[in-house]
Amino acid sequence: QAPVHAPHVVLLTSPGAGHVLPVAEFATRLAADHGFTATIVTYTNLSSPAHNSPLASLPPRVSVAALPEVPLDDLPADAHILTRIFAVVNRTLPHLRDLLRSLLGSPSGSGVAAFLTDMLCPAALAVARELGVPRYVFFTSSLTSLLSLLYTPELARNTTGDCRYLPDPVVLPGCVPLHGADLVEPVQNRSDPVYPLMVDLGHNYLLADGFIVNTFDAMEHDTLVAFKELSDRGVYPPVYAVGPFIRSVSAGGGAGNKHSCLRWLDDQPDGSVLYVSFGSGGTLSTEQTAELAAGLEASEQKFLWVVHFPSDKDRSAGYFGTSADQGNDDQLSYLPEGFVERTSGTGLAVPLWAPQVEILNHPAVGGFLSHCGWNSTLESAAAGVPMVAWPLFAEQRVNAVLVSSERLGLALWERPSSVDNDGVVVPRGEVAELARELMVGKKGALARNKAGQVRDGAQMALAPGGPQRRALAAVISKWNARP
Numbered sequence: 001q002a003p004v005h006a007p008h009v010v011l012l013t014s015p016g017a018g019h020v021l022p023v024a025e026f027a028t029r030l031a032a033d034h035g036f037t038a039t040i041v042t043y044t045n046l047s048s049p050a051h052n053s054p055l056a057s058l059p060p061r062v063s064v065a066a067l068p069e070v071p072l073d074d075l076p077a078d079a080h081i082l083t084r085i086f087a088v089v090n091r092t093l094p095h096l097r098d099l100l101r102s103l104l105g106s107p108s109g110s111g112v113a114a115f116l117t118d119m120l121c122p123a124a125l126a127v128a129r130e131l132g133v134p135r136y137v138f139f140t141s142s143l144t145s146l147l148s149l150l151y152t153p154e155l156a157r158n159t160t161g162d163c164r165y166l167p168d169p170v171v172l173p174g175c176v177p178l179h180g181a182d183l184v185e186p187v188q189n190r191s192d193p194v195y196p197l198m199v200d201l202g203h204n205y206l207l208a209d210g211f212i213v214n215t216f217d218a219m220e221h222d223t224l225v226a227f228k229e230l231s232d233r234g235v236y237p238p239v240y241a242v243g244p245f246i247r248s249v250s251a252g253g254g255a256g257n258k259h260s261c262l263r264w265l266d267d268q269p270d271g272s273v274l275y276v277s278f279g280s281g282g283t284l285s286t287e288q289t290a291e292l293a294a295g296l297e298a299s300e301q302k303f304l305w306v307v308h309f310p311s312d313k314d315r316s317a318g319y320f321g322t323s324a325d326q327g328n329d330d331q332l333s334y335l336p337e338g339f340v341e342r343t344s345g346t347g348l349a350v351p352l353w354a355p356q357v358e359i360l361n362h363p364a365v366g367g368f369l370s371h372c373g374w375n376s377t378l379e380s381a382a383a384g385v386p387m388v389a390w391p392l393f394a395e396q397r398v399n400a401v402l403v404s405s406e407r408l409g410l411a412l413w414e415r416p417s418s419v420d421n422d423g424v425v426v427p428r429g430e431v432a433e434l435a436r437e438l439m440v441g442k443k444g445a446l447a448r449n450k451a452g453q454v455r456d457g458a459q460m461a462l463a464p465g466g467p468q469r470r471a472l473a474a475v476i477s478k479w480n481a482r483p
């Protein structure tokens with residue numbers, strides 16, 4: 001039971017599993033370990049029951065409030081997903097204001113100790129500021145991508161033309177150098193209608209009192225040091241590195257309902273299986289799906305592949321179900337003829353969703369071919385599993401550059417030869433080569449070694465009294481210090 005005046009935290013999450021999952025996890029920990037009560041605020045627009053499933057099993061101290069649906073029918077049918085998300089964020093601000101006001105005036109007198117918004121909703125910080133509530137961004141990607149987004153307004157001012165063609169890499173404080181074509185996807189292209197919205201995002205972050213970032217020292221040491229220096233000089237609000245915040249293994253499905261793919265892994269030799277997944281919504285083209293299948297088959301490596309419907313239009317189509325062939329709900333039917341039968345001794349294709357944290361921590365898994373969503377990246381690093389980076393959209397290339405850099409070296413990445421990599425298909429031979437190199441090659445062995453070091457760093461970050469607890473304690477003390 002929460003004490004009568006338990007401090008209350010409000011956490012706003014944008015739609016999508018990669019946002020809802022860490023927010024739910026964070027709220028749960030604030031309640032369980034730090035005595036808070038919490039409200040997770042979600043959007044009705046763009047939400048899917050599958051992505052919201054972590055909200056079904058929250059502890060009693062954490063409740064959920066959904067902001068009402070707002071009309072989006074004025075947006076073009078093919079509007080970018082970020083255009084739609086930012087429109088929802090802006091159009092629901094009056095509802096958010098009402099909600100915060102009602103919580104502030106709640107009879108329990110607990111008020112709102114802090115308002116946290118996820119990385120896509122910093123426009124909401126203005127409402128918290130207006131109501132005098134301490135406000136933070138709960139940033140569920142790398143600190144490197146946060147810095148690159150903070151830099152977007154300056155980049156827009158100081159350059160002309162499309163960033164993807166910048167002659168020199170962008171060197172941000174403490175960060176691995178980023179080519180223009182590695183920047184967060186809509187920032188690369190000035191004529192993209194999302195471009196000005198990304199510039200606004202960069203400005204809006206500065207409304208925060210601090211950034212709570214899901215990262216840790218072994219992942220982004222130099223960037224953390226540089227960011228702290230910038231904060232000390234008042235350039236940016238302070239950063240609290242509270243990572244790696246990932247679901248615990250047992251949370252994904254207990255022994256009673258063990259997923260069939262985990263039983264399959266139980267029968268495979270240690271370190272022999274390449275896990276292949278593009279996150280909750282990453283989508284390949286029809287041709288790329290066929291080439292990936294043929295490449296995995298030719299690699300003669302064992303694999304466990306979470307297969308999504310292909311889409312020839314949108315690499316993030318899986319998030320909101322726009323990739324599905326309306327008449328066909330069988331993802332595996334898009335694999336090449338006879339693929340499942342031919343690979344039945346070596347591989348397993350799982351439709352749509354698999355218990356990733358359990359998979360990555362299974363002894364049979366020796367590598368991860370990943371889209372480099374940040375949660376996947378942290379989960380892989382914390383399990384000591386090396387990766388092949390296969391970024392698709394959003395900030396995934398920033399993460400791919402980081403994990404494949406000399407500095408970290410826990411991933412292999414074939415940087416596309418052209419900056420306009422839309423529509424480029426990685427051929428089967430290259431897929432097979434990458435899979436073999438990661439699983440049994442020299443570069444793979446080096447990456448495995450590095451991944452082991454980062455896993456040790458993750459464990460240090462999570463140790464009792466370690467950096468994660470200290471960072472959390474530091475930010476929480478600010479909330480508790482409020483009159």
Ligand code: UDP
Pocket residue numbers: 016017018019021277278279280281282306352353354355356357372373374375376377379
């Ligand atoms: N996930 C999972 N099973 C799947 C696909 C994704 O459990 O089949 C989880 C994964 O463990 C991670 C999250 O969903 O926690 C995906 O977040 P990430 O940031 O990696 O990518 P996004 O889905 O946001 O692109």
